[in-house]
Amino acid sequence: MWDEARLAPGHSRHHEAQAQPRKSGLDSIAVIARQNRGEEIHSWEGADQYWYRVISGAAKFYIVLPGGRRQILDLLLPNDLFGCLQPPGHHCALEAAVNDTVVACYPRKSAEVLAESDPETCRQVQKMVLDTIARSQELILILGRTTAREKVGAFLLRMAERTSMRPGDRLLLLTSRYDIADYLALSVETVSRSLTDLQRRNFIALAGPRRVSIVNRLGLAEQDHAGNPVKAG
Amino acid sequence: MWDEARLAPGHSRHHEAQAQPRKSGLDSIAVIARQNRGEEIHSWEGADQYWYRVISGAAKFYIVLPGGRRQILDLLLPNDLFGCLQPPGHHCALEAAVNDTVVACYPRKSAEVLAESDPETCRQVQKMVLDTIARSQELILILGRTTAREKVGAFLLRMAERTSMRPGDRLLLLTSRYDIADYLALSVETVSRSLTDLQRRNFIALAGPRRVSIVNRLGLAEQDHAGNPVKAG
DNA sequence: CGAGCCGTTGAGTTCATTCAAACAGGGTGG
């Protein structure tokens, strides 16, 4: 069904970037893709790879493990830069997580060539990859947490930071419970249970499945202090 | 005790790179550090950061969480490139994992300036960061596995690949059980139990704590098939 | 209205953790 989405950007559903205010550096080779939820922006099977900048909506970079389980390796919000090489596994893809997701795609080869002659592009490409590293390490830290409650709590805090929320604002989750589960390497049921648990502890308040108010930021962050007593190093 | 190690490379224990065969690109600004096990190569508190290439030995990039737990974000073997910005947490450092670890350190600022004028350096820096991403995503995949046995199995396989072992060779683990535990986000006891469990299943053979023979590669890799029945997607 | 997806909740099992203890090896000093 999504076969056409597996083609490189440039397809009918994709439009050439043309209304960019300034076409400096990488923007000159950008191709804009607009997808709805569940549609692949790019499958990772071709040898050609891309780098990306999410303009609006949200995207997830995931990999399907031999057992059928799915692990989301990166979750991209507007203004996020993403780039990686050599995806470490069989089948992986970049997919829109919400409707009307707009992503700028930069062909890797062209970008590399351009980067060698244009310092501006070189810097842009570096930032692209450094951003990806930062998010990867954040995810490692979240996955490294012991309890599911901590994982979900850290996830919520991080999403709140990334959407530049003011204290007291309500966080709008762009992802389904299933996506959160695949991101945190938990089962859907555990994610749901953790959320209601956090609500019961008055750390968050749920107004509908996707609307989360962070009531007790410290409680959410320092659950080691609340749950297990901190053993000093 | 290690206060002196927290200084930038260039200290008495560090020697200027001088016997490099070719000083192309980044090598011209490299500073060589030699450390023993447990010694910090560089603490992450100063604003100045470095990029690294491990020459011999092994190094770990870890972060200490508020609760006192330690998470190793990256494990570096000879020839590995490492670079990251904005470490996502409080106290983290790059530390030698075995004695006589030699690491080439590249000051980030200088490297960036150099990269903008020298295409060769630009490419080297890119590769440095892309390598780091690849390992980060591999670790995410390992941490995303459900059981401790799978985690340890995937870890062993990955270490075997990275040390370019021939089939039948004996893998020499450079890390203690504690390091493996902090890398895989498990307790030391669970790591130990998983190893003896894998041995009991005839997937590996232990000849001393650090010497591992991989007997059944497929069994180690596809434990979903052996343990839980694979549910087709 | 029924189908399908998403989200939640319950019951039972499996698994990792904690606490505890024991063992091996490497070093030092008696």
Next chain:
DNA sequence: CCACCCTGTTTGAATGAACTCAACGGCTCG
């Protein structure tokens, strides 16, 4: 040389946590 300590590793028992299987309510869409 042996006793001793310290670190690293292993094993046991009991607790706690997450997973699977299952069922149900809510919602959208055809």
